[in-house]
Amino acid sequence: MIQEKRGEDLSQVKSILDRYPRERRFLLAILQDIQKTYNYLPREALNEVRDYLGIPLSSLYSMATFYKALSLKPKGTYVIKVCDGTACHIRGSMDLIDEIRKLLSVSPGEVTKDGRFSLETVNCVGSCALAPVMVINDKYYGNLKPAMVKEILAGYGGIRGDWDTK
Amino acid sequence: MRVIIDGKECEAGYGEYILDVARRNGIHIPTLCHSGALPGQGSCRLCIVEVAEAGKKKVVVSCLYPITGEIEVTTNSERIYRMRRNIVRLLAARAPSGEFIKKLREEYGIPEETRFKVDEKEKCILCGLCVRACEEIGLSAISTVNRGTTKKVAPPFEEPPEDCIGCASCAYVCPTGAIEVQEFEGKRVIWNRAFELLKCAGCGRYFITRQQYEYIKNKHGIDMKEPLCDRCRQKSTAEKLIHLL
Ligand code: SF4
Ligand code: FES
Numbered sequence: 001m002i003q004e005k006r007g008e009d010l011s012q013v014k015s016i017l018d019r020y021p022r023e024r025r026f027l028l029a030i031l032q033d034i035q036k037t038y039n040y041l042p043r044e045a046l047n048e049v050r051d052y053l054g055i056p057l058s059s060l061y062s063m064a065t066f067y068k069a070l071s072l073k074p075k076g077t078y079v080i081k082v083c084d085g086t087a088c089h090i091r092g093s094m095d096l097i098d099e100i101r102k103l104l105s106v107s108p109g110e111v112t113k114d115g116r117f118s119l120e121t122v123n124c125v126g127s128c129a130l131a132p133v134m135v136i137n138d139k140y141y142g143n144l145k146p147a148m149v150k151e152i153l154a155g156y157g158g159i160r161g162d163w164d165t166k
Numbered sequence: 167m168r169v170i171i172d173g174k175e176c177e178a179g180y181g182e183y184i185l186d187v188a189r190r191n192g193i194h195i196p197t198l199c200h201s202g203a204l205p206g207q208g209s210c211r212l213c214i215v216e217v218a219e220a221g222k223k224k225v226v227v228s229c230l231y232p233i234t235g236e237i238e239v240t241t242n243s244e245r246i247y248r249m250r251r252n253i254v255r256l257l258a259a260r261a262p263s264g265e266f267i268k269k270l271r272e273e274y275g276i277p278e279e280t281r282f283k284v285d286e287k288e289k290c291i292l293c294g295l296c297v298r299a300c301e302e303i304g305l306s307a308i309s310t311v312n313r314g315t316t317k318k319v320a321p322p323f324e325e326p327p328e329d330c331i332g333c334a335s336c337a338y339v340c341p342t343g344a345i346e347v348q349e350f351e352g353k354r355v356i357w358n359r360a361f362e363l364l365k366c367a368g369c370g371r372y373f374i375t376r377q378q379y380e381y382i383k384n385k386h387g388i389d390m391k392e393p394l395c396d397r398c399r400q401k402s403t404a405e406k407l408i409h410l411l
Contacts, residue, residue, distance in 0.1 A: 043323070056305070056306035056307070056309075056329060057322040057328070057329065058306050058307060058308055058309035058321065058322050058327070058329070059306060059309060060322070061309060061311060061322035061323060062309035062310055062311055065311040065312045065313075066311075066312070066313050
């Protein structure tokens, strides 16, 4: 089911926790910080947060599975978000996804084998005027055509190994 | 305070919920997510009624609507029946398999669902009562996970829950029987975790899990030298009293 790297170095969790008072209302902020640092929520990190805030593990799991921005599996180094909101959908977001799928052999919700890219669809990034839009980490690419995708991904090193064969 | 429910005059305290007043007066309003012990869930919407106040009619959720003025309530008007039928239909599309839902479906003559994709085995209507019961006990071993169409009730990581004591309160409050509990050979299995059952020192019946017994002893400081079921505890208290007299 849920796989994760073993023996993650959790020292950074401590310094994240140190920044917050022991109050439940900071749970989301803490989880966001952990997600940002580790690219996912390591299970042992969740246990640490539980002990720190003194709240049940089920509350953490509930929150971690509720928000799309949080993930229990490691995400890729580069997170590709293809917007599939109404405007982007109409202007061909599915073609972008197909192109990425072809280039990286990855489907929405998955991570490439080398762990460098993960692909997600999102429901709107608030840039409908630029549709179709995709976001890689924090960088926005608008007015996209499928033919432009390869070059953009190449700028992130593409996928190692079988990149050239594609 | 005087209210009229289905033409019957009823006395109501200020702020009392319509459902409670109706029940006290023998007027039936169907409910799913209402539990006397955990009121105010308000998620199934089955208990809707029509309220007329100052010449205006509106539809409210009776288990959550506090009476603050002289209102007239109709629990089974044409309009309510129609709306409730729709609610039953949607609940049945979500969770067709529970006994109570099946009965409601029959009662409201709901046809075979063709419009929505239905999971025939599903029983849970996601009312959240079980999660609240567990929270109330002080454990929160289960919670709702995911959201939207994949939302469900589950323990963390969908593994046998560490925090669970096997009290089965979740299964007990569940209006649709969605939570499975099995008991055999002195064991209770719930949420895929097996618990050892203890026998009552009085009547010898299995009635409590070891974890539950310890939990009650520690957490609530209840003095139980040996496990006694409710009936035997009453008996033993009564006997002690008689000795004192
Ligand atoms: S399992 Fe039962 S009590 Fe829990 S949310 Fe589902 S229907 Fe409600
Ligand atoms: S009983 Fe009132 S909303 Fe469920």
